[in-house]
Amino acid sequence: MTPCPSCPTPDQLGGHRCAVYPSSSVTDAQWTLLEPLLPPFGNTEGRGGRPEKHCRRVVLDAIFYVVRGGIAWRQLPSEFPPATTVWAIFARWVRAGVWQRIHDALRDRTRVRDGRTPLPSAAIIDSQSVQGADTVPRSSRGFDAGKKTNGRKRHIAVDTNGLLLTVAVTMAGIQDRDGAVRLLAALRARFSTVELVWADGGYAGRLIGWTKDVLALVVEIVKRTDDAKGFKVLPRRWVVERTFAWICKHRRCVRDYETRPDHHEAMVYIAMIATMSRRLARTA
Missing domain, CATH: 3.30.420.10 (Ribonuclease H-like superfamily/Ribonuclease H)
Structure with a gap:
């Protein structure tokens, strides 16, 4: 488990620092693909709001860690943001349809890379x-x-x-x-x-x-x-x-x-997001 070289400083992360877990952590190439697909800062409607305290890459790493490892939210390692914060972001993005939009964008890109139409x-x-x-x-x-x-x-x-x-x-x-x-x-x-x-x-x-x-x-x-x-x-x-x-x-x-069926649907989308983003990152 080594520090992520492209992660912001610990002060910017509110005391947390990204750690690299080979099976779940977002690589630099993956982050290049995923970052533009995330919703605007503040809220998904772009009307501003309180600045986000934690680095989005660390939050995404935490969500991928839960989905890949199958652990409970409260069992997140201490180097990640608080579990309640990570879950709240996950649930907010489920309500806004963010996971499906990210998945669809990656799927279309994967189909084009394979020589097919979107x-x-x-x-x-x-x-x-x-x-x-x-x-x-x-x-x-x-x-x-x-x-x-x-x-x-x-x-x-x-x-x-x-x-x-x-x-x-x-x-x-x-x-x-x-x-x-x-x-x-x-x-x-x-x-x-x-x-x-x-x-x-x-x-x-x-x-x-x-x-x-x-x-x-x-x-x-x-x-x-x-x-x-x-x-x-x-x-x-x-x-x-x-x-x-x-x-x-x-x-x-x-x-x-x-607890909610739409959260399970989001877990399926996240599993495919992780699969496709790694595949695209290898051929970028």
């Missing part, structure tokens, strides 16, 4: 049930009988490279095709260019006709063949499974600790 034309959807901790209230949790999981379910849509397009968090007891109604509606609202969606057999049925008539989306079901035995990589579907693996590298996303 707007996708196809998507893959799937869901994942996550065990809920005791901090998840009964009003927003449920039981997934198929996976024997008591908690929440995250429904995601990704592009053909596995980059996240949108996410919706529901109770775990919600059926995949019912949760997909909200997911696909958000997908259509944000991406008018998407025409085709691949999904597994759990989405077959009335969802296909509804999406075609209401959202003008074609849902194509990718199924296993009847003679397939054991594990088999299925076309298109493996892409979204890889995205779930990227998300679950961040331990705060392996188990749901969030």
Whole structure:
């Protein structure tokens, strides 16, 4: 753990100094990408306000540390700003939609770097049930009988490279095709260019006709063949499974600790922000 050379002096940080944790700390190249995407100082509306006491890079490091390590906010190491301050900034940026905007900007940049247009034309959807901790209230949790999981379910849509397009968090007891109604509606609202969606057999049925008539989306079901035995990589579907693996590298996303579903959605966006910013920084 070594001091960050580009961090402001301890006096500017209110007595705190940035420490480098290899798996979560923002590198100089990452900070060059992320800093212009952060909201204006003071508040997100740009109307001024009390000057911020702590360096934003240190605050971002602290949030990434929580998401990557899966620890509680109050267990942040002492070199970071107070846990209540870090959580308050995280929650304020959730309400303002900051995490989604940062994620979308990085995703578009990643697609352009890969030789694609910023707007996708196809998507893959799937869901994942996550065990809920005791901090998840009964009003927003449920039981997934198929996976024997008591908690929440995250429904995601990704592009053909596995980059996240949108996410919706529901109770775990919600059926995949019912949760997909909200997911696909958000997908259509944000991406008018998407025409085709691949999904597994759990989405077959009335969802296909509804999406075609209401959202003008074609849902194509990718199924296993009847003679397939054991594990088999299925076309298109493996892409979204890889995205779930990227998300679950961040331990705060392996188990749901969030009181609010939108905070869990933000955790998923932050996990992908960390993944994409590191990828872009390596090729900058």
